[in-house]
Amino acid sequence: MNKKIKISLLSLLVSQYCGAAFAETPVMDDEAAGFERITVTATRQESLDTDLAMSVKGVGKEELALDNGQHVAESLNSISGVLIDQLSGGQGHKAAIRMPMNTGGYYLYLQDNIPLQSAAFFNHNALWWSSFNSNVARMEVLKGAGTALYGSGAVAATVNILSADVAESPQTSIDLMLGEDEYTKVQASHSNKISDTQGFRIAGSYLKNDGWRDHTGSERGELTFRHELDLGDNERLITSFVASDLEQEMAASLTEDLYENDKTNSGLSDTVLASDPLRKTQYMRLSTQWDKADGNNFYSVIPYYRYRTNDYTATWNQNMPKVESEVQTLGLLALANFEHSSDSETTTGIDIELTEGDQLSYQPLDFTTSGWGADTFVKGEKFYDDTTQFISISPYIQHKRSLTEKLDLTLGARYDYAKYDFDNHLGIYGDIGHGKISVENRSDDFKHFSPKASLNYHLTEDSSVYVRYANSFRLPTAGSIYHLTVKDDGDAKAVDPETSDTYELGYKANWKTVTFDTAIYYMDVDDGIVHAYNDDGQRYLTNATRVIHKGVEASILWQITEQLNISTAYSQSEHEFDEHEKYAGNEMSAAPDYIANVRVRYMPDFLQGFTAMLEVQSIGEYWLDDANSQDSEGNDRIEDGYTIGNLKARYQVSEQLAFHARILNISDEEYAQEASYRYGKTQLSPGAPRTAYVGLSYNW
Numbered sequence: 001m002n003k004k005i006k007i008s009l010l011s012l013l014v015s016q017y018c019g020a021a022f023a024e025t026p027v028m029d030d031e032a033a034g035f036e037r038i039t040v041t042a043t044r045q046e047s048l049d050t051d052l053a054m055s056v057k058g059v060g061k062e063e064l065a066l067d068n069g070q071h072v073a074e075s076l077n078s079i080s081g082v083l084i085d086q087l088s089g090g091q092g093h094k095a096a097i098r099m100p101m102n103t104g105g106y107y108l109y110l111q112d113n114i115p116l117q118s119a120a121f122f123n124h125n126a127l128w129w130s131s132f133n134s135n136v137a138r139m140e141v142l143k144g145a146g147t148a149l150y151g152s153g154a155v156a157a158t159v160n161i162l163s164a165d166v167a168e169s170p171q172t173s174i175d176l177m178l179g180e181d182e183y184t185k186v187q188a189s190h191s192n193k194i195s196d197t198q199g200f201r202i203a204g205s206y207l208k209n210d211g212w213r214d215h216t217g218s219e220r221g222e223l224t225f226r227h228e229l230d231l232g233d234n235e236r237l238i239t240s241f242v243a244s245d246l247e248q249e250m251a252a253s254l255t256e257d258l259y260e261n262d263k264t265n266s267g268l269s270d271t272v273l274a275s276d277p278l279r280k281t282q283y284m285r286l287s288t289q290w291d292k293a294d295g296n297n298f299y300s301v302i303p304y305y306r307y308r309t310n311d312y313t314a315t316w317n318q319n320m321p322k323v324e325s326e327v328q329t330l331g332l333l334a335l336a337n338f339e340h341s342s343d344s345e346t347t348t349g350i351d352i353e354l355t356e357g358d359q360l361s362y363q364p365l366d367f368t369t370s371g372w373g374a375d376t377f378v379k380g381e382k383f384y385d386d387t388t389q390f391i392s393i394s395p396y397i398q399h400k401r402s403l404t405e406k407l408d409l410t411l412g413a414r415y416d417y418a419k420y421d422f423d424n425h426l427g428i429y430g431d432i433g434h435g436k437i438s439v440e441n442r443s444d445d446f447k448h449f450s451p452k453a454s455l456n457y458h459l460t461e462d463s464s465v466y467v468r469y470a471n472s473f474r475l476p477t478a479g480s481i482y483h484l485t486v487k488d489d490g491d492a493k494a495v496d497p498e499t500s501d502t503y504e505l506g507y508k509a510n511w512k513t514v515t516f517d518t519a520i521y522y523m524d525v526d527d528g529i530v531h532a533y534n535d536d537g538q539r540y541l542t543n544a545t546r547v548i549h550k551g552v553e554a555s556i557l558w559q560i561t562e563q564l565n566i567s568t569a570y571s572q573s574e575h576e577f578d579e580h581e582k583y584a585g586n587e588m589s590a591a592p593d594y595i596a597n598v599r600v601r602y603m604p605d606f607l608q609g610f611t612a613m614l615e616v617q618s619i620g621e622y623w624l625d626d627a628n629s630q631d632s633e634g635n636d637r638i639e640d641g642y643t644i645g646n647l648k649a650r651y652q653v654s655e656q657l658a659f660h661a662r663i664l665n666i667s668d669e670e671y672a673q674e675a676s677y678r679y680g681k682t683q684l685s686p687g688a689p690r691t692a693y694v695g696l697s698y699n700w
Contacts, residue, residue: 037510041140041160042147043347043398044113044300044335050508053410053454053466055081055143055519055553064136066601066613066650068177068660068695070185070207072127072139076159077617079141080517080555080569083595084127085674088685090211090218090248091128092279094674097157098143098523098549100575100591100622101674105474108146108154111161112240114287114304114333118355119152119475120390120420121327123310128220129283130161131242134187134205135224137164143553144521145470145502148396148412148452149335151351152475155500156523156549163240166199166228167191177660177695182210185695197230211249212688215266215273218248234293243284250277252315253683259672263686272320275364277313284308296339304331314361318369318679319377319434327357343402348395355390357478375434383436385425388478392418398452406459412452418475419445422482437484444481446497448473463509474498476529496543500525518554524578525549545579547588563604569597577626586628589676592641593620609652618643624677642671642687658697665690 037049039056049056057079059067067075073084073093083096094101105122108115109130116126130136139161146154175187189203203224210217222244229237252267266273287304306329314321335349363381368374398412421443432438454468475497506519528547551573559565575591577583596618603611624637631637648662665688673687 037515039140039142040113040162041110041142041158042149043337044149045298045337049517050458050462050464050510051408051456053408053456053468053506054147055504055506055517055521056140057143057517057555058138058140060138064138065658065660065697066611066648068175068648068650068662068693070177070179070183070209070693072130072132072161076139076141078567078569078597078599078615080597081143081551081553081571081573081595082141082157082569083592083619087125087674088211088213088216088251090209090216091220091246092125092248093127094124095157096590096592096595097141098521098551098573099156100588102590104529105153105477106156108150108152108158109161110158111242111285112163112287112289113160114285114302115331116285117306117308118327118329118353118357118390119392120355120388120418120478121325121357122153122477127159127161128246128281129242129244129285129308131163131203131222131224131244132161133185133207133220134222135163135189135201135203135226136161138162143519144468144504144523145452145472145500147470148398148414148450149347149349151392151394151414151416151450152418152473155472155474155498155525163224163226164189164191164201164203166193166201166226168193171699173697173699175695175697177693179209179693180691181212182208183693184208197232199228201226211251212691213251213264213266213686215249215268215277216251218246220244220246220248236291238289238291240287240289241285244282246279246281246283248279250279250313250315253674253676253685256682256684259684259686263670268315268320271365271367272313272315275313277315277320279310279312281308281310281312298337300333300335302333304333305329306331313364319363319367319375321361321377321383322364324360325357327355329353329355345400347398350396351392351394353390353392356387357390358387359479359483360385361483377434381433382426383432383434384438384483386482387423387425388482389421389423390418390478392416406457408456408458410452410454410456414450414452416448416450416473417445418447419443420478420481422478424482431486435485437486439482439484446475448497448499459509462511463507465507466505468502468504468506470502470504472500472502474500474529480529496527498525498527498529498543513559514556516554516556518552520552521550523549545581546577547575548578549573549575563602565601567599567601569595571595572620583626583628586626587623589623589626590674592622595619607651609654609658610649611651612649613647615646615648616643617646624675624682629677637677637682639672639675642669642673644669644671644687656699659695660697661692661694663690663692664688 038046059075071086073086076084085094103124109126111130116129142158146158171191177185185207187205191201193199205222207220225241227239254267258265285306289302292299309326311324332352337347339345361383363377366379368376394416396414400410426438429438429440450471452470456466458464502523504521508517525547527543553571555569557567572594575588577586598616601613619641621641645666646664647666650660652658668690671687672684674685676683
């Protein structure tokens with residue numbers, strides 16, 4: 001029997017069994033069980049999960065405290081179909097949510113509903129600009145294409161990091177965590193009411209880690225401030241400020257020989273190490289959110305300013321060029337929700353963004369590459385030096401209506417207009433060597449209309465089934481439009497926007513001791529933007545014409561007793577090129593055939609306040625390249641995936657004091673966190689060995 005059919009049948013059987021077996025058992029407290037039923041990502045207002053015709057899951061405060069992770073991956077990976085791949089043990093990441101592991105702009109990353117970055121300058125590491133380390137209340141993932149409220153990038157998922165509100169009474173906390181490889185993290189926060197109508201929360205963190213591999217150390221500081229002002233008559237202002245500074249050493253993936261003999265190696269040559277390649281990024285965001293409820297109507301306006309730098313050495317390229325960028329944004333998010341009657345409501349809004357980005361790339365040292373496509377690079381050569389101005393205007397509308405007492409229809413539409421104005425500072429145009437093209441000054445604009453539709457049927461008060469269709473798109477970034485190779489089109493247009501159509505069928509249920517949900521999805525991506533390589537082995541972007549992503553996701557949380565519960569998150573998927581000049585019919589590389597996470601939590605009666613959790617994280621096999629090639633001995637270039645276990649514990653000694661500890665990769669499994677075949681060689685990024693952390697939290 002086909003594996004996907006097996007999973008679907010298993011999901012159905014589990015749902016039927018659980019519904020019967022636990023109908024008469026005691027009620028389970030949602031927060032204590034570790035799952036979240038209320039979400040805000042879909043509409044920017046609190047909604048019950050079974051009222052939404054989409055797959056959206058959250059990680060709440062209790063689970064975040066138990067994880068006490070050094071990276072968002074440690075909590076987000078507990079959600080079905082979600083794999084956040086922490087890079088080289090640092091603060092960077094790739095994501096695989098209804099997609100292969102990739103660095104493309106398929107994900108919209110938010111904090112408190114505000115985009116962490118501009119789609120024109122997408123960076124796959126965007127979650128390191130959130131305030132995860134100092135002020136987070138919960139995290140949510142809306143899987144699949146976003147609602148009408150979200151535009152470019154909300155193709156495969158929308159990830160929202162939600163900050164803690166101002167406390168109702170004075171509250172101060174400090175958290176210290178120590179770990180192997182000189183890991184230290186200190187967090188502190190204070191919240192208080194200034195008066196009956198206003199209050200604040202200030203939080204900060206400092207993290208330092210030498211890294212378990214050579215040249216993978218990192219240092220990060222973060223500061224957040226939140227002020228809430230009640231204006232009366234159901235009107236309020238929330239002002240937020242976030243600032244962070246990150247410096248991280250950079251390493252590269254390893255050859256097969258290095259992987260077998262020295263997994264701690266940086267993968268960099270002595271010449272490159274002498275230049276001490278680093279990534280440095282500074283980030284700042286200031287926003288004010290005005291909300292007003294007027295009878296059955298709701299209004300929200302969020303103006304914001306965002307600034308970031310991102311300077312690094314591109315260690316994944318053989319010549320290891322330096323890249324420097326600075327991006328500033330002024331943005332506005334505005335919406336109004338009108339409740340026409342008890343069974344009908346309309347949301348309308350507009351998003352506006354003005355962004356300017358400076359980008360520079362140059363050669364830091366004389367370097368001659370070896371092997372396939374060998375080339376000589378001279379210190380000081382510039383590959384690009386430019387400024388791009390970007391403007392986007394995106395009106396949208398969404399209407400929800402009850403067709404019957406149990407059946408809801410939601411229709412939505414969004415129109416996105418985006419324009420780029422490119423100013424090249426190089427002063428020379430055309431072929432500038434190394435297979436690169438310098439583009440003359442020009443403007444480009446893109447338009448896209450995204451329809452959405454869904455039906456949600458309430459089977460019972462606590463269960464629902466839904467069907468959903470959503471069109472979405474992904475804008476090409478400024479770099480993909482203007483930083484070209486000779487392999488690109490002669491008119492230097494480079495890549496076109498991707499468009500996608502997502503079809504989804506899902507079921508959700510929240511019984512007295514069990515919560516269960518499952519979804520089957522089919523995503524058709526047209527003009528998919530993928531990496532390819534020219535005859536000199538240089539990487540470039542191209543439209544792959546058509547790519548198909550399909551899969552099934554299921555998660556279940558079962559409160560077995562008051563002392564014991566178990567949660568399982570599982571997904572199985574296929575990602576293949578449907579139309580492509582080289583790879584038609586092939587599976588995409590770096591696409592695990594399954595992702596699984598199992599968590600067993602134990603809270604013994606004999607030790608009140610103590611919680612222990614055993615977690616198993618597993619991913620399946622995947623191809624190392626899009627060609628689905630074989631090695632010289634005729635073996636498929638497939639990575640087997642991995643399975644690792646983590647042990648976490650928290651002991652709340654008193655209302656003020658708690659101790660926490662965790663051991664990651666408890667069996668000290670040797671595994672490749674990521675593997676690929678490029679430049680004619682297999683490249684592997686080793687996963688971290690067994691690593692222990694301990695700490696304490698104190699609140700008063």
